[in-house]
Amino acid sequence: MAGPRRSSLLLFPFVLFMLLLWRGRCSTEQKLGRRSPPTDGGFCDQLIRPLGYACTEHVVQTDDGFLLAVQRIQDGKNTQKFGSPRPVFLQHGLFQGGDTWFLNPTEQSLGFVLADHGFDVWVGNVRGTHWSRGHISLSETERVFWEWSWQELAEYDLKCMVNYVYSVTNSKVLFVGHSQGTIMGLAALTKPEVVDMIEAAALLSPISYLDHISSQLVLRAVGMHLDQVLLTMGIHELNFRNDLGVRIMDYLCDGFMDCGNILSAITGKNCCFNDSRVEYYLEYEPHPSSVKNINHLFQMIRKGTFTKYDYGVWGNLKHYGRMHPPPYDLAAIPKSLPLWMAYGGNDALADTTDVERMMRGLSSEPETVYLDSYGHIDFIYSVNAKVDIYDKMISFFSSCGQAASIWSA
Numbered sequence: 001m002a003g004p005r006r007s008s009l010l011l012f013p014f015v016l017f018m019l020l021l022w023r024g025r026c027s028t029e030q031k032l033g034r035r036s037p038p039t040d041g042g043f044c045d046q047l048i049r050p051l052g053y054a055c056t057e058h059v060v061q062t063d064d065g066f067l068l069a070v071q072r073i074q075d076g077k078n079t080q081k082f083g084s085p086r087p088v089f090l091q092h093g094l095f096q097g098g099d100t101w102f103l104n105p106t107e108q109s110l111g112f113v114l115a116d117h118g119f120d121v122w123v124g125n126v127r128g129t130h131w132s133r134g135h136i137s138l139s140e141t142e143r144v145f146w147e148w149s150w151q152e153l154a155e156y157d158l159k160c161m162v163n164y165v166y167s168v169t170n171s172k173v174l175f176v177g178h179s180q181g182t183i184m185g186l187a188a189l190t191k192p193e194v195v196d197m198i199e200a201a202a203l204l205s206p207i208s209y210l211d212h213i214s215s216q217l218v219l220r221a222v223g224m225h226l227d228q229v230l231l232t233m234g235i236h237e238l239n240f241r242n243d244l245g246v247r248i249m250d251y252l253c254d255g256f257m258d259c260g261n262i263l264s265a266i267t268g269k270n271c272c273f274n275d276s277r278v279e280y281y282l283e284y285e286p287h288p289s290s291v292k293n294i295n296h297l298f299q300m301i302r303k304g305t306f307t308k309y310d311y312g313v314w315g316n317l318k319h320y321g322r323m324h325p326p327p328y329d330l331a332a333i334p335k336s337l338p339l340w341m342a343y344g345g346n347d348a349l350a351d352t353t354d355v356e357r358m359m360r361g362l363s364s365e366p367e368t369v370y371l372d373s374y375g376h377i378d379f380i381y382s383v384n385a386k387v388d389i390y391d392k393m394i395s396f397f398s399s400c401g402q403a404a405s406i407w408s409a
Contacts (some may be wrong), residue, residue: 067134076115093179095286098123146236149296172199209303268348269324270375272382330361339366344374
């Protein structure tokens with residue numbers, strides 16, 4: 001009797017979740033301001049060219065067949081060029097796309113700020129986002145299209161996009177990542193073939209270890225095993241713009257926490273976020289991601305590890321030839337690679353304890369900027385980010401360039 005009773009108890013949260021999920025509530029839809037993403041023209045036509053910047057669209061094919069959109073902003077405003085502009089690659093975070101670097105006014109958006117400082121700006125968009133929905137043989141309606149996590153984003157998407165920029169420009173690349181973009185960056189930089197293409201890396205809200213996050217909404221989702229429930233239900237795409245995504249968010253909030261400010265419930269209190277632009281942000285974000293990706297991130301939260309995806313004992317033996325997923329060795333990132341990081345005291349996702357643990361694992365001591373009042377989203381949307389962060393990042397990149405010139409001389 002003990003076995004069947006235990007199975008019934010385990011199934012009860014799943015059945016309850018199913019009943020609540022399909023109640024058809026819409027309060028979160030009203031808070032999110034749900035809408036369809038813009039469909040008029042491409043990334044460059046919508047976001048860059050109307051503001052007077054030259055922009056070109058590129059397509060990069062990964063080794064596993066995904067077709068990724070990459071944009072290039074080669075000419076800024078009021079810039080004087082001395083020699084060839086240095087390429088800088090921008091990698092967005094979870095539920096975001098390359099548009100995230102351009103959604104504030106030009107003087108506040110990192111993509112435009114870098115272009116105006118004379119950099120050759122390249123913008124990445126990982127698989128599954130609104131801009132990168134293609135594959136050489138798969139449709140986004142197929143389950144296998146969504147069989148990936150940030151591990152594949154690091155080992156396939158980022159590697160291929162950076163290699164493309166490196167090949168086109170014939171120059172080493174400056175890397176900038178935010179949030180999930182930093183997980184991808186740190187994982188990729190443990191591989192010598194990627195390091196050889198990178199001149200320096202700047203990480204905003206850097207994430208590797210996640211066991212000290214304080215996000216109310218994420219911790220509730222982790223506690224109720226939302227990732228595993230969705231996989232059991234056969235759901236592989238997580239899109240907060242569709243009915244299912246809205247109902248999931250509504251269930252997570254309803255009766256358990258105040259999600260009147262959903263952004264703060266997820267990321268922590270953001271000090272310098274421009275609330276008046278939320279409607280504009282929501283025209284482009286959030287982007288979809290895979291449930292397997294969420295599952296991988298939740299594994300890290302539960303176990304306090306920075307490893308490849310855990311398939312279970314038999315799956316790990318099949319994929320890795322070992323019982324446990326191999327860790328990413330931060331010490332493998334060369335001491336010679338210049339690293340710069342900015343993190344905040346109000347960040348509920350990149351907790352300072354986890355950030356400092358990550359830095360202790362590196363073979364070098366990165367340059368850092370700590371902003372006590374900054375939350376997770378402030379690093380890309382703060383109205384003060386140019387002075388607080390971007391000018392310091394550009395100064396770091398400039399010093400790297402000067403050091404490289406002296407070394408080569």
